[in-house]
Amino acid sequence: MPDDTSDPQLTARQWDALGELRRLQEHGLPAERGTAGLHLATLKPVAAMGLVTLDESGEPDRRGRQWSATLTEAGRQALDQAGPEPTNP
Numbered sequence: 628m629p630d631d632t633s634d635p636q637l638t639a640r641q642w643d644a645l646g647e648l649r650r651l652q653e654h655g656l657p658a659e660r661g662t663a664g665l666h667l668a669t670l671k672p673v674a675a676m677g678l679v680t681l682d683e684s685g686e687p688d689r690r691g692r693q694w695s696a697t698l699t700e701a702g703r704q705a706l707d708q709a710g711p712e713p714t715n716p
Contacts (some may be wrong), residue, residue: 635676635705644669645678645706648698659695670696678702 637645644665651658658665667681674681678701685693698706 635678637673637676637705640669641673642709644673645698645702648679648696649703649706652698657695658697660691660693665696667691667694670694673702676701678705 647662647664648658651662660667667683670679670681673679674696678699680697680699681694682696683692683694
């Protein structure tokens with residue numbers, strides 16, 4: 628039986644979100660509502676797995692609640708174990 632902590636079962640969209648979080652953090656940029664390619668609905672299940680820390684703050688406006696996300700060490704390890712990111716031809 629596979630170890631779920633070392634090989635998380637994520638969707639392609641969730642893997643993409645983790646990769647985008649890592650790229651943003653490496654460039655010192657914030658990951659928050661409005662960041663292209665990142666959506667709260669995609670990140671919430673990943674946060675429940677401990678791969679991302681979500682901070683939902685402020686009052687909701689017409690577009691929803693303000694949030695920010697940070698990749699955890701477990702998230703970095705999951706990305707490292709998944710191997711290199713695929714390149715688009």
